């Protein structure tokens with residue numbers, strides 16, 4: 483007799499595994515949990531015998547179970563807002579012009595430096611709870627609004643506190659190279675050196691899971707990005723980049739050269755970059771919220787990404803400047819409506835491929851041995867999660883085998 487902690491019966495499973503069915507679907511499915519892991523996910527007819535008198539049973543009533551959703555790109559910890567810049571852009575100012583005039587990221591840096599850890603923790607918890615209510619169980623949180631050691635450390639320590647006190651899993655990404663702080667005005671090379679010197683301290687404090695950089699004309703050059711990547715690699719830290727968002731500097735190819743986890747945004751990615759990513763196994767993280775909010779017109783090279791079979795993830799890019807949207811379900815709709823992803827591609831983008839973009843092998847699919855992170859949704863087909871928005875169809879959320887009460 484199998485020894486399970488709990489069993490879900492009469493479920494439709496969107497396993498998101500590569501089992502030959504769309505969504506890895508298993509129509510008459512069952513899922514069993516043991517010690518926080520999935521012990522079985524498959525046809526109910528093949529569920530190993532277990533003691534149904536003593537094992538807690540849950541009747542999914544024909545509803546769909548999906549892996550816990552993963553938001554693999556957020557700037558979720560920030561203070562203040564940029565609604566004033568929103569008005570300016572509606573009057574014709576560009577994102578770049580506002581940044582050049584001292585607004586943009588610098589504006590949020592000032593507000594975030596002034597905010598206490600307690601204020602940032604509360605802001606972060608509220609945003610994580612909003613994502614949790616959609617079924618998001620893993621969230622990547624970037625630093626990048628501090629831009630000096632103490633402030634970057636403050637952000638990463640709040641992210642670590644959220645990991646300890648919130649049910650969601652948190653991945654901490656250091657994005658010290660997000661913008662040039664006022665202390666290093668006109669001295670980008672000097673600031674990149676300072677960023678490289680922050681890394682060992684932050685890593686020794688256990689505050690860094692990956693390193694990111696804004697490789698862009700209004701951000702940092704490929705040469706400067708290379709320095710940060712070299713420093714990260716020397717410490718054994720994986721790398722990723724905001725790359726080809728507004729132009730093509732070759733940032734995606736640089737990530738691939740370092741065997742990096744992901745290149746993110748990639749609206750201006752070319753075939754050479756796609757080929758390099760395919761060879762390196764680097765994930766393309768699509769951020770439709772920023773594309774939409776900036777009213778971009780250059781679509782990511784979807785046909786090339788499909789042709790080269792580059793895994794595509796989809797994320798919120800939650801941030802006050804270019805994607806002030808605390809919703810992964812809205813991103814599913816935008817990924818399909820704006821980027822023309824299929825619903826299956828979009829859902830793979832917030833499960834299996836999002837896990838890969840974070841270097842995680844223990845989640846993102848309903849498969850024995852993986853974390854028992856999954857949601858039960860009152861939908862008739864998985865595509866509904868990409869089709870409708872506003873009323874969350876999530877009926878039950880399980881994280882590490884524990885049913886969440888919220």
Ligand SMILES: O=C(O)CC[C@@H]1NC(=O)NC1=O
Pocket residue numbers: 586587590660696724727772801802803804
């Ligand atoms: O405007 C902000 O506050 C962040 C924008 C965000 N960061 C980045 O590197 N690209 C983006 O879209």
Ligand SMILES: [Fe+3]
Pocket residue numbers: 555557724799801
């Ligand atoms: Fe971003």
